[in-house]
Amino acid sequence: MKKILAVLLAGMMAVTAFAGCGGQTTESSGSSSGSGESESTAIEVKDSIVDESVFGDENNISLKVWAPDKAVALVKQQVEDFKAAYPGKTFTKIEVVAQGEGDAGTQLLNDASVAADVFSFASDQLNKLVDAKVIADVAFKDYVTQENAPETITAATIKDTLYAYPETNDNGYYLVYDNTVVNEEQAKTLEGILEACRAAGKKFIFNCGDGFYGCTFAFTGGVKIDGFEEDGVTQKFTDYDEAEAVATLQAFSKLMHDYKGTFTSLDVAQIASGFSTGTLGAGVDGSWNTVADQDALKDKFGAAKLPTINVNGTDKQLISMFGYKYIGVNASSQFPAAAQILALYLSGEKCQEQRAEQLGWGPSNKAVQEKPVVADSPVLQAIKQQSENACVQVNIAATLWSPMGNLGNKLIAEQTNPDDAEFFKKLLKETIENIRDEG
């Protein structure tokens, strides 16, 4: 342990000397080995807190943090804890500003120099941020890798570089139902849900026209994305069995037409409102709407992973788009070291546990995942199960969403004939072409 510290301090010395700023030079305790650079990741981190020397010569630190509105109050408190953990440093100002995770990337790309130093964002934006080189690498890679679930690390790693601190593993959608309409058994199959809803005269909402949900149809049919082509912008797809994909699309379309009036495509925001007016039996809703759904349903609230669909006699699990949320560090931050240390702290075990408790967010931290607050939550369990049947939302081309939304729209459109296999074949082909921007 001591040796690591020594190496680290030596590294810091090298830095300060190199940077040429007087600053505060830390004491070196003897044996130094190797250059600072190669050892740079071997920094001792305990409970997401590092030695104050890691700050280097940064002092009078002023930072801006972006967090989604609902988390602002909690993050403010966590920032206070963070300040308390580093009594030797002066923090001029750390402001926490409300900024939705879905938009954070766009805002950062608009103008990184006025954006936050530390920001929460959803995984689909990672690629854009890395391409534009506005996001900094994770400085504490080893510690973060060891603390968090491997899939969240893999998803934030591009060409062997880890770009963001995992914050949650819950950014996806799952089945929410009224358990007086749909029972647990029925919730396992799409056919069961629709039948139960129709019997009760209620609706089922699935937002087919939005690519984030609409891609489920293609994914379930075996069409999977596989990062990018060489050029870094064209979406790559795995090989898929066209006959199977078309059959799956037809099965979806057939259900939509058979259950016309029950199967509706509406914005997910309508789900909570549908439950509260009693017009809705079940819906596929995003994890961020959980609280609203629970408020609307109270003890009738039921949650499960997405159901299966019967395609030519076999039940196929619906494959969803699934993502994580990360904390990133702005590459143009004035206080890069402090920003990294704050991001590390905010993504740490203690903060994740607080968020799981107070906001119901699913943690990416392995230790927190084992805790009762997560293990006993039906919602988080449903999300976790669904995440095992999902495409991970990274390396997504910006051109994916609207063709996938169109695919969903076409499946449910009145004019579509579910038996017309040729139509679906052509539709799928053109959808893929559009995503890949061919022609």
Added chain:
Amino acid sequence: MTFVEYKQLNPFQKFAYNFKKFFLNIPGALGRFFKGIGKAIVKFFVSIGRGFKNYGVTFAKGDWATKLSYLIFGIGDIHKGKIYKGIMFFLAEVLYILYIVFFGWQYISKFGSLGTVETHQVQDGIIKRTVFGDNSMLILLYSVLTIVITIVVFAIYIANIKDAYRHQLMRANGEKPTTLKEDAKDFLDGKYHITLLSFPVLMISIFNILPLIFMILIAFTNYDKAHMPPGTLFTWVGLQNFESLFDIVNTPKKATTFLELTEWTLLWAVIATFSNYILGMIVALMINKKGIKLKSLWRTLFVITIAVPQFVSLLLMNQMLQTNGAINVLLTDISHLFGGTEQVEIQFLNSSTFMARATVVIVNIWVGIPYTILSMSGILMNIPEDLYESARIDGASPFKTFSAITLPYMIFVTTPQLITQFVGNINNFNVIYLLTGGGPSTEQYYQAGKTDILVTWLFTLSMTSQDYGLAAAIGILVFIVCATLSLIIYNNSKSMKDEEAFS
């Protein structure tokens, strides 16, 4: 057709005749327009040539101070006693040099390549620091700024020389230069147009013209999702973006999208303009009919749509047109009244192309005809009463009065408005964007839906898929169409020709 024959036509035939004539005239007008442009270009070069000549001649004839003005602004004026103007000229030069040295040069020098230094990272202790390289976008923007400033300073330079020479001649004639006070007075009278225009022109140059030039230049670059500053550089690609809009072989999807969206945009503009115009006119006539009471109440009912901000009313409409929205609820209630049991769930916005387009047109009528009603009401009130009086004496029927007086008068008076509205509808972003967002979606188009018009498409292209270059190219094409159209019509319209008819 002779004048006598024309006079014998009924008003509708007259209108049809004029209408036909108008469209038959378009090719001729187009020809004149381009000939005019050609002439203007020739004139421009001729005047440049003359400028060079004068430049040399003035130098040869100038005294030492005038000659020195070729290098140092304002010397000529100061020497001739026009101190304040000379100092202003001189300051302009100093400021320009400071600007170029401290700001402009670093950008304009990279204008040709749009930057070469890539953004990269350096290891700095445990932290990797990002070192930002050239930012192509800022280079382009500030280069344009520098070019515009340079042109302005060049104009000042020429003015400085002319002024120096003018004062030299004045001194030779024994005249004294005007004082500051006299000049100031002139700016309130003879040169009042300069006083009034300077502020608006300054604002427009900085915030309209400069960004416009920037945008035009963007159309010739590969600024897209793979070339995004500050991370990556973009560079000049010539006409590539325009080619992809027309090249049906290599980029069939973009070309088809462009072609079909252009068709729909024009169709939309025609339908939207005429539906608003005709329906608005009918409602205005009904409101203003003699004997109809509560005129202001009726007008008020319609005016509310204008007063409520469009984004509110259109978002509201969007919500109401959803499958579970108020309109379907209303239709369900009505169908229940007649014994129906089914729930009505019409997909207004995202299912059939025809339905969505019809909905957009209808909602646009809802949003738009109040404007027509207002302006038509005003015009109707303005029709000279004696026209009707004489018609009544002649025993004309109400229909006859309408077709012989009201209609021709209104059509004559509102033609310019019709054109403005047509161009406005080509660029009618709000209605499409807020109502349908371009939907219903289709796999046949590239990043566009069936109700998308060109402006909403270019918005999606720049905001969603970051195809800035392509979007700029579309913007330019839309602009050329609108500008040509309105220049021709405006300059050929009656009101422009007899601008001073009332004076």
Added chain:
Amino acid sequence: MIKSYKLRRHLSNALIYIILAVLGIIWVSPFAYLLMHSFRAESTITVPYLIPHEWTFQNYIDLFNVGSGGSAAINFPRWFINTLVVAIFSCIISTISVLAVSYTFSRLRFKARKKLMNVGMILGMFPGFMTMIAIYYLLKAMNLNQNLVALVICYSCGAGLGFQISKGYFDTIPHALDEAATIDGATKNQIFWRIILPMSKPIIVYTVLTSFIGPWCDFILAKIIMGDKRELYTVAIGLQSMISPEFINEYYKQFLAGSVLVAVPITLLFLKMQKYYVEGVTAGGVKG
């Protein structure tokens, strides 16, 4: 004969009353819906019936009780004041610009007049949002990004291009007046202020109205300029953010209430000034 004519007129008037009434209802009903549901107590977003079951003022109260809904990010009163301030200033600047430009083009004769008019007309036709990036970075270079001044500049900078209607209005004021004044020794400046402007009340009101309404409606440029500075939002982007996925479940009814609060003052203003608006647009439109 006369009787039947009268009867026919009565019949046709009755028909017109019916049509107007139906159309009036169609035109107003969406706003009636908006108004009713802004007082709705139950449910969150939509309900499957037209008339709310429970009524409440709570949506309006919450709108002004910043932070009561759980979020300080929604600050409607502040947004309202921002917009009002921006609207007032940009309205003053725009009106001055428009009147100056229109007077120049209508009354003063100089060399480049016609060319400038043509340029002015076509400049207004460029799809505006393509130039947003450029405008943003220009404002940033002036250190004005995330600043209300930037909005004032944006909304009033292009005002001078909208000169057609008021130029058309000025054209209708007889030139004889100017000439008489010139003979009496008045300068162009005096003619502008003492003769033309006092006669142009309708067109001034028209210009003021249209430029005052602008800032309440823009939801694109303001968002780009303000970025994450939520306390500097205008009502348009503020209201739009209330129905973004992050907020819609809690704030939809407040969005309706907020929309009503934006619409009411503008509507009242508009109704009060309607007469001038009509006069202005008519006289200007005839010639413009």
